[in-house]
Amino acid sequence: MYAVVDIETTGGYASANGITEICIHLFDGEKVVDTFQSLVNPCQPIPRYIQAMTGITDEMVEAAPKFEEVAEEVYSFLKDRVFVAHNVNFDHSFIKAHLQAAGYDLQVKKLCTVRLSRKIIPGHASYSLGKLCDALEIRITGRHRAGGDATATAILFGMLMQKDKEFILKSLGRNSKENVLPPNVPKEHFDQLPYTPGVYYFHNEKGKIIYVGKAKNIRYRVNSHFSNNSASRQRQNFLKHTYAISFKSCGTELMAQILESTEIKKLWPMFNYSQKSAENMYGIFMYEDRNGYHRLAIERNKKQLRPVYTFHYLTEGHAILRKLIKDHQLCPKLCFIQTSGECEGMREHYCHGACEHAEDALAYNARVSSAIGSLSGIQASYMIIDQGLGSSEKSCILVWDGKFYGMGYLPTDITVMNAxxxxxxxxxxxxxLFIRNLVASYAERYPDKVKYFEV
Incomplete structure (x- = not known):
């Protein structure tokens, strides 16, 4: 027995929105044998654009039962049946989440009439319920209402069963992905995904990349986006807007992380939210004051000036500068760590009096140069060698003067003598900065994979 379902809601994802109407047709493969239908009070305002689309207003649902009041009957209609809907993961995510909140655990198989239609009756310009039904001459009485759309879906499902019942039964198999993939993504796109590290891309209807992700195992990671029952906005966005999946394999997970970051910065995909914020990079700058003393100062990076060292957080910069002051006996006032009062360095006997011109500028500047030189140890040049895409090659990541330069693959028998x-x-x-810190952290954790160069 199949339960053909349609719902109307206050928004696009279950974790923050409510159901306003539900209709369930019990379908035996030939005809509807029973129906449950009800308006539902979502306990939140219905947005005006949804009211305009569905015709369901706040006043209409004010006296309607809350979902927990109909949950037992909804569960009894769905239990031990195959859950069928047009874009099934949308309807299922809402009903499962609301049933769970009411104390019911819905565990059912699913079928999506969008995916089934694309496979069984290919070639249509659109597989939205309205346009597909127009093309197939299925009349919808009450479009964007649960009853009308559920009835049309039941008729469509009956037509699909008549044309190819074998594929529908195959789609219910344990290893089938038909019930978890986005409705508009061909199964072949999933079948071609490798079990390797790399980056995967979700594309919209026009082919534009809308999400970039990295994975230790591309196939498992992509599957996880759709096989869970999350009611989150992200999952519903993926289900609704993803029409194609592509990928790039990488030799290691680190290379996948690097590629993901560069692709996000380059492509700016609409559903990637991390790594999009502006990078507030800071630096330690050196300049000579009018008395000839070399001074160190922390400032925001400027295109026209070259810092002696860069970092992401001000706290990190202050910690580095304080260490330089102590290790090289510099003046905290000349480094702008102290702005007033008696010089702490003189009081603690590591400042030799440059702030009061008691120390010669040449002697002081020599220690400043030594301090700057010590930073070059932090800004080393090295390569990270790891496994490649195949046994005949190895992967290589190059860091030059403390900055990530690039990556690629080398023949296993090649010897690299210099950067x-x-x-x-x-x-x-x-x-x-994300990549720089990522690579530096990796090099620190796996020193056996690192080879240093002299700059």
């Missing part, structure tokens, strides 16, 4: 020759063998990528 300059390596630059010609790999692909340069635009660096950002």
């Amino acid at each position: 300059e020759s390596l630059k010609d063998l790999i692909t340069p990528y635009k660096e950002n």
Whole structure:
């Protein structure tokens, strides 16, 4: 027995929206044998644009039962039946979430009439319920109302069963992905996904990339986006807007993370929210004051000036500068760590009096140069060697003067003697702070994979 379902809601995802109307037709494969239908009080205002689309107003649902009042009957209609809907994961996510809140755990198989229609009756310009029914001459009485849309879906499902019942039964198989993939994504796109590290891309109807993700295992990660029963906005956005899936394999998970970050910065996909914020990079700058003393100061990075060291957080910069002051006996006042009062460095005997001109500028500047030179140890040049895409190659990530330069693949039998020759063998990528910190952290955790160069 099949339960053909349609609902109307206050919004696009279950975790923050309510159901305003529900209709369930019990369908035996030939005809509807029973029906449950009701308006539902969503306990929240219905947005005006949804009122205009469905015709369901706040006044209409004010006296309607709340979902928990009809939950037992809804559950009895759905239990042990195959849940069928047009874009099934949308309707199922709402009903499962609301039943769960009422104390019922819905565990049913699902069928999506969008996916079934694309497979069984291919070639239509659109597979939206309204346009598909127009093309098939299925009359919808009450479009965008649960009763009318559920009745049309039941008729459509009956037509699909007549044309190819074998595929429908196959779609209910344990290993079938037909009931979890987005309604508009061909199953072949999922079947081609590899079990390797890499980056995957979700495309919209026009082919534009709307989401970029990285994975240790591309196939498992993509599957996880759709196989869970999350009621989140992100999952519903993926289900609604994803029409194609593509990918790029990488030798390692680290390379996948790097590629994901560069792609997000380059493509700015609409459903990627992390790594889009502006990077407030800071730096330690050195300049000479009018008395000839070299001074160190923390400022925001400027295109026209070259810092001696860069960092992401001000707290990180202050910690580094304080360490330089103590290690190289610099003046906290000349480094703008202290702005007033008696010099703390003189009181603690590590400042030699440069702030009061008691120390010669040349002697003080020599220690400033030494302090700056010590930072070059932090800004090292090295490569990270790891496994490649196949046994005949190895992956390589190059960091030059503390900055991520690029990555690529090298033959296993090649010997790289210097960084300059390596630059010609790999692909340069635009660096950002996320990548720099990611690579530096990895190099610290896996020193056996790192080879240092002299800059």
